[in-house]
Amino acid sequence: MTAEPELPNEIEALLPWYATGRLSPEDRAKVAAALQERADLAGQMRFLEEVRQATIGINEELEVPSDAGWDRIAAAIAAEPRR
Numbered sequence: 001m002t003a004e005p006e007l008p009n010e011i012e013a014l015l016p017w018y019a020t021g022r023l024s025p026e027d028r029a030k031v032a033a034a035l036q037e038r039a040d041l042a043g044q045m046r047f048l049e050e051v052r053q054a055t056i057g058i059n060e061e062l063e064v065p066s067d068a069g070w071d072r073i074a075a076a077i078a079a080e081p082r083r
Helices: 008-019 025-037 039-061 067-079
Strands: none
Touching: 008 025, 008 039, 025 039
C-alpha cells in the first residue's frame, strides 16, 4: 500500500515551522520536496522568511527588561505564598 500524497494545505500549514526549523526530519523532508516541486510554495516561503526577519528586527529594537529586572520578578513570584 502506498502512502497518500500530502494535501497542499497540509504542507502550507507546515511552512512557518519549516522556516523556524521546528519540524521533525520527516516533515522537513516533505516540505523541502514540495518546495522543489511547487513554485507557489517557494513564493510563500520567501514571504514567510521576510515576515520572520522583520519580526526579529522589530523585537531587537524593543527595549526589554534587564536580567536584573527578570531576577526581581522571579524572586517576587517565588516569595508569594502558595494557595
